[in-house]
Amino acid sequence: MFEVRDRLLADHPNDPNRPSPEALNAPEKAGEASEGELVRHRHSTLMSLLEYEAERQAEERLQMQIDEDYYDHLQWRPEDARILMERGQAPLVFNESRQTIDWIAGTEKRMRKDYKILPREPDDEQGAELKTKLVKYTDDVNLTQWHRSKAFKQAATAGLSWLEEGVNRDPEQEIIYSGMEDWRNVYRDSHSRNIDYNVDARYLFRRRVIDLDYATMLLPDSAAHLRNMAGRHEDQDLGDDIWYLGEKLTGASETEWTSAHSVFGARAAYMSREGYRDNSTRRSVELNECWYKVPERVPVYAEGPLAGRVVNPADPMQAQLAGAGLRTYEAVKFRMRLMIATREAPCLDMASPMRHGRFLLVPIFGYRRARDGLAYGAMRGMRDIQDDLNKRRSKALYALSVNRIVMDEGAVDDPEETRQEAARPDGIIIKKANKALTFEKNMADFQANAELAAQDSQLLRNAGGVTNENLGRDTSAQSGKAIGLKQDQGSLTTSELFDNLLLAIRQAGRLRLSHIEQFWTEQKAIRIAGERKPIEWLEINKLDPATGAIINDITAREADFIVDTQDYRASLAQAALDNMFELLGKIATFAPQVVVSVLDLVVETAELKDKEEWVARIRKLNGQRDPSKPPTPEEQQAEQAAAAKQLEQEQIVTGTAKANLEKLQADIAMTKAKMAEMDVGAVLKRCETLLQAMQAAQIVAMNPGVAPAADEIAKSSGFVDMHEGDVPVVDPQGPAEPPLPAIPESPQPEPVEAAPFPTLENNR
Known part of the structure; x- marks a missing residue:
């Protein structure tokens, strides 16, 4: 119980055994301490932290070394190999786990990421596009893709590697530098848990063995101390001088077998333990590059484009806004510092010259152990199975090669000589008469070990996440779709490795862009070349003599580094593309114009060589433009x-x-x-x-005698009585209609002149 408690305390971020990083800021009486005393105090604290991390990371580094040995076919322990060699059997290695690592690394090489620079201000699209070309140019001159692939392969194998972004002091080379760093040379703040190491880490150590003459020229003020600390190059052990579980941790270059060579001969490579040492007189010194953060109370801009940034009068960008009268406030911020020192004394201590205030090494993790955050790679889960595979195959081979002899007592004169003859293909055995002597093959032992070895081979595929379909081997799947689904399964299993690489590329690109914006201040013409394209020359920081303005000023504004979101998993990306083409084929039957309008997006999704040229030509034919770029003056017109x-x-x-x-x-x-x-x-x-x-009816009613005369006049005029001869039918049972009222007699009017009938006009 107490051992578990102590282990949990040691693995807790507030480890009581950890030297306090807060002591880096100052001694207890900072006001009374001189600058030299402060530097020595910081050196003492840093060396204590380095020793603490070396001990804390001992297990991790030992396991990482073994992981890489397994990839390099160093899989037999010396004591096990010795037993095989003594019985005349070679310690064979059937390294199937290596193929899993090679597949993961090969996938990264085939699906390398692209990236672009996005502006932070609305009118800086052209500057962001220019910086994208500059970052790709620095990729070419620094061989960044190869460094990145090497670092990723190391992280997939051992669990950790580092990308480096820095500034080159050699005037004959490009000022912007990028590369990778081996995990053996770096000690990190093991209490950091954030995916961005800069958020919660306080320090980072890198150890280097440097030739004495170069070190004294680099640090002339410490030349005497460096000479005292120098020794033979092979004596400057860059490996971990830490003992863990009774074994000394070894470095990558330690490959001598010493006395083991005389025992194992050509097979000694399977038992690497001791470092190779020669009699060179080359003198070198070990230096520690210590990056650490200390809290300081500093002025910070409260408004404007530099809001939240520490005031730095030496910054050219801030110098342009010096007269703007921006408000500032005081805040406590961590400031990055650099110390170069030996184990005994500091040689240089200074504030970081980098504007971004971040560590220059970016970690690429494979996987991290949940208990304590220690790193491990894909090889860790395959090592035990690989051991069992090697031993099962060795046992099966031994069972098939040897003969079991069953004989009566006294059948031969020398049983040992008989054993040796029986092991030879052309051996001769003389037995005595009337004595039985037979040979038996232990086929059951052979078959059992062979079957277990076959199971181990399959288990290696499952543990590593790379299926037979991913490796292009024979598969039990019958259809192409089933094969594709199994390939997707392998891709999903290893997706975390590629996701961690994506994060590291983004963080490293952020550092590179900041270095370009800070240090690329001189006028320069840069050649941008591409396949089947004319050479393009970009002139940056060029002074216009007519206006006095600087054309393509890289340091004037800041931008953001964004990694393309293309899928690293080749099989999934191909499956998605196939589904897209199937859908477009259906749409083309009734709306072909839709397919033509989205053809540029389809090609942009596919993994093609010179994809940008494909997309540009399609958009030109369709009259489309790149939506991610601002329109050119010609396009605006x-x-x-x-x-x-x-x-x-x-x-x-x-x-x-x-x-x-x-x-x-x-x-x-x-x-x-x-x-x-x-x-x-x-x-x-x-x-x-x-x-x-x-x-007329009124006249007839008033003068009934006029009616016959009127009828005769109408008939003579051609009128026909439409109801003549009609007899009204009266319902006998119905009520009789009331008789018309009698018209009273009226006096005869006097004759007058005939007046016209009144019209509608007169009666309005």
Whole structure:
């Protein structure tokens, strides 16, 4: 119980055995301490932290070394190999775990990431595009892709590697430097848990063995101390001078077998333990590069484009805003510092010259142990299975090679000699008469070990996450779709490794971009070359003599480094592309114009060589433009001309439609007027006829004797009685209609002149 408790305390971020990083800031009486005392105090604290991390990371580094040995076919322990060699059997290695690492590393090489620079300000798109080309140029001159692939392979194998971004002091080389660093040379703050190491880490150590003459020229003020600390190059043991579980940790270059060589001969490479040492007189010294953070109270901008940044008068960008009168405030911030020292004394201590205030080494993790954050790679889970595979195959081979002899007592004179003869293919064995002597093959032992070895081979595929389908081997899957699904399974299992690499590339790119914006201040012409493209020359920081302005000023503004989000998993990306083509094939049957309009997006998704050229030509044919880039003056003019032409056509169409509408409305009004006139005339005629009929009826009613004369006049005029001969039918059971009221007699009117019948006009 107490051992578990002590282990948990040691693994806790507040480890009581850990030297306090807070002591880096100052001694207890900082006001009374001189600068030299402060530096010595910091050196003492840093060396204590280095010793603490060396001890804490001892297990991790031992296991990482073994992981890389397994990849390099160093898989037999000396004591096990010795037993095999003594019985005449070679310690064979059937290194199937290596293929898993090679597949992971090969996938990264085939699916390398692309990236681009995005502006932070609305009108800086052109500057961001220029910086994208500059970052790719620095990739070429520094062989960044190869360094990155090497670091990723080491992280996949052992669990940890480092990308480096820095500044080169050699004037004959590019000032911006990038590379990788072996995990053996670096000690990190093992209490850091954040995915961004800069968030919660306080220090980082890198150990280097440097030739004495170069070290004294680099640090002339410490030349005497360096000479005292120097020794033979092979004596400067860069490996971990730490003992763990009774074994001394070894470095990568330790490959001598010493006395083991005389025992194992050519097979000694399987038992690497001791470092190779020669008699060179080359003198070197070990230096420690210590990057550490100390809290300081500093002025910080409270407004403007530099809000939140520490005031630094030496920064050219801040110098341009010196007269703007921006408000500032005091804050406590961690400031990065650099110390170069031996184990005994500091040689240099200074504030970090980098504006970003971050560590220059970026970790690439494989996996991290949840208990204590220690790193491990894909090889860790395959080592035990690989050991069992080697031993099972060795046992099966031994069982198949040897003969078991069963004989009566006294059948031969020398049993040992008989054993040796039986092991030879052309051996001769003389036995005595009447004595039995037979040979037996232990086939059951052979078959059992062979079957277990076959299972180990399959278990290695499962443990490493790389299936037979990923490796292109024979598979039990029958259809292509089933094979693709199994390939996807392997890709998903290893996706965390590629995701960690993506994070490291983004963090390293952020450092590189910051270095370009800070240190690339001189005028320079840079050659940008591409396949089947003319050479492009970019002039940066060029002074315009006419205006005095600087053209393509890299340091004027800041941008952001963004990694492309293309899928690292080749099989999944291919499956998605196949599904996209299948969908487009269906759409093309009824809407081919849709396929043409999105063809540039399809090609941009595919993994093709010179993909940008493909996309550019397709967009040119379709009249499309790159949506991620601002329009050029030519494109703006073309858009304005197209908009003006479209507006003109719209005006013509609108005018024609308006004229047609007005003519149609006029025709409708005229038709309505005619219809109204026709209707009014008919109504008038009917009304006049009705009025005349009523007047005539009134006259007849007043003078009944006039009716026969009126009928005769109507008949002679051609009128026909439409109801003549009709007899009204009266329902006998129905009520009788009331008789008409009698018309009273009235005096006869005096004759007057005939007046015209009143009209509707007169009766209004």
